[in-house]
Amino acid sequence: MxxxxxxxxxxxxxxxxxxxxxxxxxxxxxxxxxxxxxxxxxxxxxxxxxxNQTAIFLQKGKTHTIGVILPELAEDFFSTAVSAIEDTAYKKNYTVLIAQSHDDEAKEKLLVEKMKSHRVEGLLVSVGKNTSSYQHFEDLKKYNIPVVYFDRIPGIPNIHYVACNMETGTIEAVNYLLRKGHRVIGMINGPQAMVATGERREGYISAMTKNRLKYDPSLIVSCDLTEHDTQRALEQLLNNKRRPTAIVTFNDYVALFALKHAKKLNVKINEELELVSYANLPLINYMDNIPVASVEQFPYLQGQKATDILMDLLHHKSTAASEPGAFYKVIIESQLVENKR
Amino acid sequence: MxxxxxxxxxxxxxxxxxxxxxxxxxxxxxxxxxxxxxxxxxxxxxxxxxxNQTAIFLQKGKTHTIGVILPELAEDFFSTAVSAIEDTAYKKNYTVLIAQSHDDEAKEKLLVEKMKSHRVEGLLVSVGKNTSSYQHFEDLKKYNIPVVYFDRIPGIPNIHYVACNMETGTIEAVNYLLRKGHRVIGMINGPQAMVATGERREGYISAMTKNRLKYDPSLIVSCDLTEHDTQRALEQLLNNKRRPTAIVTFNDYVALFALKHAKKLNVKINEELELVSYANLPLINYMDNIPVASVEQFPYLQGQKATDILMDLLHHKSTAASEPGAFYKVIIESQLVENKR
DNA sequence: AAGTTTAACGCAAACGTTTGAGCAATTTTA
DNA sequence: TAAAATTGCTCAAACGTTTGCGTTAAACTT
Structure with a gap:
């Protein structure tokens, strides 16, 4: 042949x-x-x-390829986001290159180099939870490679992003728990560096004070989202002088870790302790007992919107360049969904 | 700038x-x-x-890129498989291009063209559940683009693949149920076209006859894996003259659909009816009640092995070409894991 | 001192495609 | 019937790299 x-x-x-x-x-x-x-x-x-696309790429200077960098493909939130990205890109005849950082900042930097090397026309990124500097992403602007952040976005100005406003959902979540009669509500929050951590915190404080309840800082404990640290955080809350009867956890994984550990500690779920979480997992609502409600973050929608924005940026480069102050900031309001039993 | x-x-x-x-x-x-x-x-x-990689690609005739075509990225099984693929490819300095077929044979064909056009050096594929012809994949051999199938593999000879042998796990699953005292065991199986459907069926029959129980064909009903058809299949089994007290479902999604529907039909799970499934979902073991056990299919391992094989094929092309009869056939034995409560 | 080696670099072609400009036939116009 | 327009095609350069071969000048032989 x-x-x-x-x-x-x-x-x-x-x-x-x-x-x-x-x-x-x-x-x-x-x-x-x-x-x-x-x-x-x-x-x-x-x-x-x-x-031969590679030849065409070289000749036209356009690769018709976009890159995606995210922490963990196996996480359900990200995989459905990527699914949306691929679907959307496919419709516009774009190809997608994926890479996962595993929350490692050094690898994240290498991946940016790789993407640059592959001459992707644009980048979709969800930053690692430990990433402290965003220079490696921002450098891409010099080469006219637009970057659209989604979900885990950097807390810096002048960027394009789509993300969920966690504050709204958190307020709803706390209100929900208050309506159910809880007065001492704990929160297992994420790393301080993450934007979403701040939003959850603000939402919590806002809901409490709006309801004329005093805000007790000892009821919010941050963790690094690992199973081990979640256990520590849970114990810290359970041993607090004012022991919470309900806890808002950073996400479903944390909720599951907490649940597992609570069982081991012989804490009766939904009697002694109720959980509210932020949905990353699809089948949480098939589950019994936990959590009672979740804050939905719309991964498919986020992926879709982010890709749409990137496509827009790619096709109206001149416009974007001529209006250097214009940045896409799409905020999807998170939403509390009560989990049906 | x-x-x-x-x-x-x-x-x-x-x-x-x-x-x-x-x-x-x-x-x-x-x-x-x-x-x-x-x-x-x-x-x-x-x-x-x-x-500029595109220039290097053109010059060297090597893209250092592999393609992945699979049905649904958002499905947990596939996303962890892709995670493994990306990890493994990254270590070998390969880039991965992904595309999902959504189980649409026509789109699958287009994606193959696209991959060919992008000059991927090799392809990893998990075929759609309705795909009946594999010619579009087999054609790639003419262009020296090796294809390694994983998980959902075609039932044809002379291909490289890695897959789980579902028969083993199914035998274990049926034995497990028999030990628990069940005598009438149903099975909600997949589409006839899928290899895995046959393996499950064989495993079921094998386990039954080995235990000197007669095989009742009416207890195996196939479905197309949608929620709707799962409901139909479940009802069919429940209305069977010999009503099963346990059911082996094709995968966790089907199990969840069945569970949901069973609740609606007021069938008491784990009293009237026990379920055993094939694990595609990570947190099934956090759930209460269902299913009592799962057959593990090792998605990460499958992705990893498949990529390893592809890398091998790419680096020893001459060898593979000189021994045209040599095909990688890696079979991972599926394994029953009892879900801890 | 003439020949030979070596070090350091340039030339040009090639990978596969696109595209502006040019050119030769043929057809149309006046 | 000569000039002009149209048709259908070819030439050659370009995109960014790599690489075999050639070239020059300096350094080394004997």
Whole structure:
């Protein structure tokens, strides 16, 4: 078998015409005769000709490829976001390159280099939870590679992003618990560096004070989202002088860790302790007992919007460049959904 | 700002030397003077030079890219498999291009074209559940693009694949249920076209007959894995003349659909009816009640092995070509894991 | 001192495609 | 029937790299 795919040159040689004619024929250019076109197309079909994108990329300077950098593909939130990204990109005839940082800032930097090297036209990123500097992303602007952040966004100005406003959902969550009669409500929050951590905290404080309850800082404890640290955080809350009867956890994984540990500690879920979480997992509502409610973060929507924005940026580069102060900031309001039993 | 990244040519021009010298200098070629090397590297650093992969691809005829085609990224099984693929590929300095078929055979074909067009060096694929012809994949062999199938593999000879042998796990599952005292065991199986459907069926029959129980065909009903059809299948089993007290479901999603519907039908889970499933979901073991056990399919391992095989194929192409009869067939034995309460 | 080696670099082609400009036939116009 | 317009095609350069081969000048032989 022919190991190498057919090229335009090969077609040209067989037909005894020039490569440019073949190229134009395949593109239905007006200045090529119908008989020639027919011959070319027929042979291309026969040889199973497939344009070499890498050559086209080089020639046109456009790769029609976007990159995605995110912490963990296996996490349900991200995989559905990527699913949306791929779907949306596919419709616009873009290809997507993925890479996961595993929350490692050093690797994140390397991945940016790799993406740059691959000449992606734009980048979609959800930053690692430990990432402290965003310079490696911001540098891309110099090369006209737009970056759209989603979900885990940096807390810096002048960026494009789509994210959930966690404050809204958190307020709803706390209100929900208050309505159910809870007065001492704890929170297992995320790392201080994350924007979402601050929003949850603000939401918590806002809901409490709006309800004329005093805010007790000892009821909010941050953790690094690992199972181990969640256990520590849970114990810290349970041993607090004012022991919470309900806890808002940073996300579903944390909720599951906490649940597991609570069982081990013989804390009766939904009697002694109720949980409210932020949905990253699809089937939490198939579960019994926990958590009683979740704050939905719309991963598919986020992925979709982020890709739309990137596409817009790519196709109106001039506009974006001419209005350097204009940044997309799409905020999806998080929403409390009560989990049906 | 400079909108376009620096090129070798640009560096050459600035330094007043030739492009080839710059290229060699950057690669630490022996025949370039140390002072020149130093100058080149310094300037490259300053200009933030990043080699243009598309150009290198074209020149070398190697893209260092592999493609992944699978049905649904948002499904947990696949996302963790992709996570493994990306991790493994990254270590070998390969980039991964992903695309989802959404179980649509026509789209699957288009994606193959796209991958071919992108000149991926190899392909990892998990076929759609309705895919009946595999010609679009097999055609790639002509172009020396190796294909490694994983998990959802075609039932044809002469292919490389890694998959779980569902028969083993199914036998274990049925044995487990028999030990628990069940005698009438149902099965909600997948589409007939899937290899895994056959394996489950064989496992079921094998376990039953080995235990001297007669095999009742009406207890195995196939469904298309949608929620709706699962409901139908469940009802069919519940209305069977011999009503099963336990059901083996095709996967966790089907189990969840069945569970949901069973609740609606007022069937008491784990009293009237026990479920055993095949794990695709990570947190099924955090759940109460269902299912009592799962057959683990090791998604990360599958992704990893599949990528390893592909890498091997890519690096020993000659070997593979010289021994046309040699195909990788990695079978991971599925394994029953009892879900801890 | 003439010949030979070696070090350091440049030339040019190639990868596959696109595209502006040019050119030769053929057809149209006046 | 000569000039002008149209048709259908070819040439050559370009995109950014790599690489075999050639070239120059300096350093080393004997």
């Amino acid at each position: 022919q190991s190498k795919p057919a090229t335009i040159k090969a077609i040209a040689q067989i037909l005894g015409i020039s490569a440019s004619t073949v190229s134009r024929a395949l593109h239905d250019h007006a200045s090529i005769g119908l008989t020639t076109k027919a011959k070319v197309k027929k042979l291309a079909e026969e040889l199973n000709y497939e344009p | 400079q909108s376009k990244p620096a090129t070798i040519k640009a560096i050459a021009q600035i330094l007043g030397i030739s492009a080839s010298t710059v290229s060699r200098a950057l690669h630490d070629h022996a025949s370039i003077g140390l002072t020149t090397k130093a100058k080149v590297k310094k300037l490259a650093e300053e200009l933030n030079y990043e080699p």
